[in-house]
Amino acid sequence: MIGEAQDKICRRGEIFTSSTLSDSFTPSVVIIEARALIRECLALCLPKKLDLPVLTYADVNSWSQDPAGASACVIILSGLDRQVDGEQSELVRELSRWEKEVPVIVFSDNESRSQIANSLRSGAKGYIPSDTPLEVVAKAIKLVLVGGIFVPANVLLETQLSEEAGARADAKLDFTARENDVVKALLKGKSNKVIAFELNMSESSVKVHIRNVMRKLQVRNRTEAVIKIAEIVRGQSGAQEDDDFPCCA
Known part of the structure; x- marks a missing residue:
């Protein structure tokens, strides 16, 4: 065709x-x-x-x-x-x-x-x-x-929010540079495999960074981590709609 x-x-x-x-x-x-x-x-x-x-x-x-x-x-x-x-x-x-x-x-x-x-x-x-x-x-x-x-404006906004969210959370929670990269990927709903590929690291290293992020956030899983980071970012940047930040299971 x-x-x-x-x-x-x-x-x-x-x-x-x-x-x-x-x-x-x-x-x-x-x-x-x-x-x-x-x-x-x-x-x-x-x-x-x-x-x-x-x-x-x-x-x-x-x-x-x-x-x-x-x-x-x-x-x-x-x-x-x-x-x-x-x-x-x-x-x-x-x-x-x-x-x-x-x-x-x-x-x-x-x-x-x-x-x-x-x-x-x-x-x-x-x-x-x-x-x-x-x-x-x-x-x-x-x-x-x-x-x-x-x-579409909403696409530009979502992209900007996803990119800024990791940086704001990093400043608030003192993430390392690598943890911050992983946080940005989590906020975009990416899997461990995709994160590992994009950041050129092993999946086991990704899991270590996620565990460190969860420990600093005092949460039990990655979904709670994403939700908490989103709440922190909203608190710093003003009210945003809940669905601005994709969560991943």
């Missing part, structure tokens, strides 16, 4: 190089989404917010066969989370490769940081979760159109 899509994208790339075609169309927002209801709702609502026409297609094939699609000033790929892992990133990568002057935005039900990071690494200029308010969606598209990159 990806190979076929690549062929379609390649042919569409040839259309974009034709000045006679591109000059005959008003710049438009292209949305590629298999679900008819989502397509129709976006096509109805977005033009009023963007002052741009919106063209919608069920798939890359439909878009590649429509000459009007050459007017795209931004491409929104929707519903990629329903594809097989790897295919979504490959499709974003191919679109970004062939449509170098046309930014790609991913619109998805998946809000995981790993999925967002994969999309951006593949060349997407924005990632919009499907529960984003329409006003924010419009502003995100406008940001991308002027050369910016849109990432």
Whole structure:
């Protein structure tokens, strides 16, 4: 399926190089989404917010066969989370490769940081979760159109909180540098095996550091350790929602 899509994208790339075609169309927002209801709702609502026409297609094939699609000033790929892992990133990568002057935005039900990071690494200029308010969606598209990159604010906040939490807990509890690294990983919900790999140490060393952290915190297990560290950080930085800090069993 990806190979076929690549062929379609390649042919569409040839259309974009034709000045006679591109000059005959008003710049438009292209949305590629298999679900008819989502397509129709976006096509109805977005033009009023963007002052741009919106063209919608069920798939890359439909878009590649429509000459009007050459007017795209931004491409929104929707519903990629329903594809097989790897295919979504490959499709974003191919679109970004062939449509170098046309930014790609991913619109998805998946809000995981790993999925967002994969999309951006593949060349997407924005990632919009499907529960984003329409006003924010419009502003995100406008940001991308002027050369910016849109990432959900809650993802940036969670990343910042996770990174800052370990440092604050370290200052409060006098963790060693290595214990602090382990604390940061615990706050992100990582397993001993992943922590060992990322910090280039053995799993037994990770367990020793976790035991030392639990001893300093005076708790019985890692879950209690994460909860207590989160409470300490909240006490220093102000109230935060409980789910800002992922716990691990």
